[in-house]
Amino acid sequence: MSEKQIRGMASRVASFGTSIFAEMTRLATEHKATNLSQGFPDFDGPAFLREGAKAAIDAGQNQYARMLGHPLLCEAIGARWRAETGLSIDADRQVLVTSGCTEALAATFLGLIEPGDEVVMFEPFYDSYRACASMAGARVRPVRLIPGVRGWEFDQRELEEAFGERTRAILVNTPHNPTGKVFTREELLVIARLCARWGVVAITDEVYERLVYRENRPHIRMATLPGMEDRTLTLSSIGKSFSVTGWKIGWAIGPAGLVAGVRAAHQFLTFAVSTPMQIACAEAIRPGGPGDAYVASLVEEYRTGLGLLGGALAEMGFGVMPVEGSYFIMADHRMLGFENDVELCRDLVVRGGVAAIPPSAFYERPEDGASFVRFAFCKRRETLEAAIERMRVWREGLIGRSA
């Protein structure tokens, strides 16, 4: 019987209690919903990858890997980087393997950002960004991505005003979750000029780097822009491109000085990452390996699924924003007459049997995201068709209800 109550959560994590994902997943299970909420495929990754991990386990590759990453994977990441960017890279000094991009983000914030530093990031944010900033004691300077006729755009003046003496870094996620935006070269050049002017590091989250759907919107790496190689830290992972989100193998690539900071944090966060999975991933990433054909066919599948779901949503009256990359469609639901995104998502899952994500959770002021709903299309054709069928019935019911 202690007199003094024990204290629960620390303030640096308290405001990030439970995410909206947890509630939507619970409702989805309860109502046996077709799940288009969380961004993970409902099918398996390629056989060569799964067989590679099994073979590594059977070959006795089961002890700690090297702290900075298994040499085979670091080499493969370096080789792909050279092949794609034409830049030179020393895989032993400029690559770090992490437990997914999530850990790469956390280790980057903890390893490079001082308390009180400011980090510019585009809103809507991926859900771990603000938590990472909070854990590192950094101040977030949000810049809005605004829906317009040409897709999601930022206001250049707003971006310029977010930079200042205290700015240490800008975090750019392209292709972007949840909007599906792929930043153009012109937009990245605007960011690059500000980075040079203010002595700022660019941290890029490129987990969807290979999932782009439009010929005229290729994925452009910030590190390849003039003057950016020495100030860009590129983060990515295997999960999205190879449909193995549960594997949690990610990496950071950048100048040795920045990677050293991320490594210093990684050393005491996770130290080393699963050995057999790293060995399997090396084969998937190797340029000219079996991974390239897999990714090409996956992109075709996703392009088809995107067309199917996007078309159906538009027919139902949603304002479907153009999707250039990623796993997601953002759709404006204001034509359907709901108060906000959370109300719509609750009704859709409870009465319609389809789970989606209310994106207000990705905004500093929830009302800024309240007119949209996020659907994940990284699902089998049958799943998308079932969801569309259920949503059509639900939509018909709405018309009857409001009349």
Ligand SMILES: *Cc1c(COP(=O)(O)O)cnc(C)c1O
């Ligand atoms: C999925 C996702 C991540 C997390 O990647 P993991 O490799 O699973 O840790 C990071 N950033 C964005 C934008 C994502 O969508």
